Amino acid sequence: MTSIGNSDARVRIGLEIHCQLTALRSKLFCTCPADYRGKEPNTNVCPVCLGMPGTLPLLNRRAIEYAMMLALVLNCKIPSRITFYRKNYFYPDLPKNFQITQYNAYEQASVGVDGVVELDDLDGSSKTIRIRRLQLEEDPGRLAYDGSIDRSNYALVDYNRAGVALVEIVSEPDFNAPNEVRLFLNRLASILEHLGICNPALEGAVRCDANVSIGEQARVEIKNINSFKDVERAVTFEITRQRSLAARGIEIRGETRHWDDARRITVQARAKEEEEDYRYFPEPDIPSIVISSKDVEAIKASMPELPHARVERFVNVYSLSRDTAKILVGEKHLADLFEASIKYYDNARSVANWIVTDLKGYLERYDDGGGDGSSSSSNSVILAKVTPKHIAELAMLVDSGKINRATARQILQRVIATGMLPSAIVQSINVDMLSNKDELASIVDKVIEEERKAFMDALSNEKALNYLLGKVMRYSNGRADPKLVLSMLKERVIGTSKTGQ
Amino acid sequence: MVGVEEVRHLAHLARIGMKEEELRLYTEQINEILTYFNMLDELDIGNDIEPYRMSREYKAMRDDIPVAFSAGNALSNAKNVKGRFIKAPKMG
Numbered sequence: 001m002t003s004i005g006n007s008d009a010r011v012r013i014g015l016e017i018h019c020q021l022t023a024l025r026s027k028l029f030c031t032c033p034a035d036y037r038g039k040e041p042n043t044n045v046c047p048v049c050l051g052m053p054g055t056l057p058l059l060n061r062r063a064i065e066y067a068m069m070l071a072l073v074l075n076c077k078i079p080s081r082i083t084f085y086r087k088n089y090f091y092p093d094l095p096k097n098f099q100i101t102q103y104n105a106y107e108q109a110s111v112g113v114d115g116v117v118e119l120d121d122l123d124g125s126s127k128t129i130r131i132r133r134l135q136l137e138e139d140p141g142r143l144a145y146d147g148s149i150d151r152s153n154y155a156l157v158d159y160n161r162a163g164v165a166l167v168e169i170v171s172e173p174d175f176n177a178p179n180e181v182r183l184f185l186n187r188l189a190s191i192l193e194h195l196g197i198c199n200p201a202l203e204g205a206v207r208c209d210a211n212v213s214i215g216e217q218a219r220v221e222i223k224n225i226n227s228f229k230d231v232e233r234a235v236t237f238e239i240t241r242q243r244s245l246a247a248r249g250i251e252i253r254g255e256t257r258h259w260d261d262a263r264r265i266t267v268q269a270r271a272k273e274e275e276e277d278y279r280y281f282p283e284p285d286i287p288s289i290v291i292s293s294k295d296v297e298a299i300k301a302s303m304p305e306l307p308h309a310r311v312e313r314f315v316n317v318y319s320l321s322r323d324t325a326k327i328l329v330g331e332k333h334l335a336d337l338f339e340a341s342i343k344y345y346d347n348a349r350s351v352a353n354w355i356v357t358d359l360k361g362y363l364e365r366y367d368d369g370g371g372d373g374s375s376s377s378s379n380s381v382i383l384a385k386v387t388p389k390h391i392a393e394l395a396m397l398v399d400s401g402k403i404n405r406a407t408a409r410q411i412l413q414r415v416i417a418t419g420m421l422p423s424a425i426v427q428s429i430n431v432d433m434l435s436n437k438d439e440l441a442s443i444v445d446k447v448i449e450e451e452r453k454a455f456m457d458a459l460s461n462e463k464a465l466n467y468l469l470g471k472v473m474r475y476s477n478g479r480a481d482p483k484l485v486l487s488m489l490k491e492r493v494i495g496t497s498k499t500g501q
Numbered sequence: 502m503v504g505v506e507e508v509r510h511l512a513h514l515a516r517i518g519m520k521e522e523e524l525r526l527y528t529e530q531i532n533e534i535l536t537y538f539n540m541l542d543e544l545d546i547g548n549d550i551e552p553y554r555m556s557r558e559y560k561a562m563r564d565d566i567p568v569a570f571s572a573g574n575a576l577s578n579a580k581n582v583k584g585r586f587i588k589a590p591k592m593g
């Protein structure tokens with residue numbers, strides 16, 4: 001097993017990831033709409049998700065299908081019979097005082113068990129992450145506080161989210177470094193997007209707990225990490241904290257800590273119940289669900305194209321480099337933009353390079369670090385404005401030599417600001433590249449005239465040409481084709497040396 | 502058989518406050534109830550009986566069609582409300 005980055009075999013990290021099945025239209029056990037976001041508190045509820053006595057939970061079939069898809073992608077086995085359990089605990093966000101979830105202590109009864117994910121980075125090294133189980137469960141409600149949590153003496157409960165379908169993925173502690181965790185979560189975000197079952201960019205749609213231990217020391221759980229991006233930070237902080245304790249000879253306590261995303265540290269949390277205190281027992285209101293191998297085959301057949309296959313297709317059909325294909329597919333919206341853009345302009349490599357270098361570079365500069373998964377919220381605003389037609393036109397304008405790359409990048413900014421098509425912007429600001437030799441000649445001559453000394457230097461030192469080139473670019477307001485200008489300057493230099501002026 | 506300490510722990514998990522004499526009383530009652538269950542162990546049910554659990558084909562489950570609940574205000578029976586929120590004790 002090779003490792004990635006600054007991996008340390010003594011460091012062991014395991015993940016517990018919760019993904020809301022945001023593509024579902026109704027909750028897991030009742031018909032309340034699954035989209036609770038932006039609604040007035042306690043308006044998206046019914047007697048079932050409020051846990052009223054005498055109500056009967058009815059399982060959403062599509063939730064099982066989505067969970068099975070994810071289990072299959074993570075190479076899990078799917079038991080022939082899956083069962084729901086009650087996990088009993090008292091907390092105000094849980095209206096029934098138990099959560100309907102799954103449990104594997106008596107039998108393998110969760111949607112998926114014993115999966116494996118091959119983690120490979122762009123350098124081609126790889127390692128295997130084992131998935132212990134994948135299960136379906138209901139999301140609890142949400143707690144709010146009057147003012148700060150410390151000063152308020154009660155909690156305000158909103159049950160709109162209660163009963164929304166969650167998939168929980170539990171990994172073995174197979175990660176040895178924080179960057180492996182990041183690679184895995186990026187991969188998972190891309191899989192979720194490609195399956196179309198969860199939109200990781202939605203606030204709270206993906207959450208993660210992590211456990212960290214070093215060597216023989218006790219294991220520390222970190223709860224409350226509310227974005228994939230923060231998991232790497234939280235784990236890095238925790239490893240550093242444990243190492244510095246160990247360096248001072250202080251024993252590490254097995255405990256639960258919370259990730260404080262404002263201060264970017266982990267803090268000690270209240271002692272939670274022990275596993276046996278949850279008094280799990282089979283949920284009597286929901287039958288065991290029988291899943292045949294035929295059902296599994298049907299689900300497999302219904303699955304959309306997955307990231308791995310899409311990379312292969314991009315390489316084989318469009319002759320993209322594997323690295324470029326992986327970057328595109330790593331963020332589904334980029335891959336989608338690529339495929340839509342080449343319908344307008346069929347130079348696939350050119351379009352791909354545009355998205356991977358220029359557009360992605362722009363997005364990274366404007367990334368607000370918020371949001372989640374693959375793209376931040378401000379990025380999605382930008383991406384909403386850049387259409388396939390925009391990308392196709394930009395690539396086409398550059399390839400045809402009408403504008404240079406630097407100008408094209410400026411045009412991209414105007415596209416984002418105005419939504420105008422690049423060809424229209426080119427006309428409106430007259431940035432058509434000056435590629436007419438006669439037009440350029442007058443500017444070149446003017447510069448040589450003004451910068452006589454630099455020109456004479458250029459006779460013996462070619463580097464001085466860059467200074468002259470810069471001048472020409474400035475006089476032409478950046479419209480000159482730099483390659484052409486350089487060759488014209490060289491011609492003048494050679495001409496001058498020959499005539500001995 | 503259960504002891505007073507186990508019942509005290511259960512009371513804590515259920516967030517029920519109990520006095521010492523109540524704990525003793527309930528421990529006694531719970532043990533009485535458990536002895537009834539012991540009678541089940543004496544039943545002869547043979548060896549080849551699988552524990553019965555209802556099961557259904559997954560295809561028989563509910564379609565994913567949202568229907569919002571509209572039969573009134575879900576908060577109308579809640580005693581402690583603030584605006585549209587339900588007030589609950591803060592957990593330490």
Ligand SMILES: [Zn+2]
Pocket residue numbers: 027030031032044045046047048049050163
């Ligand atoms: Zn409901």
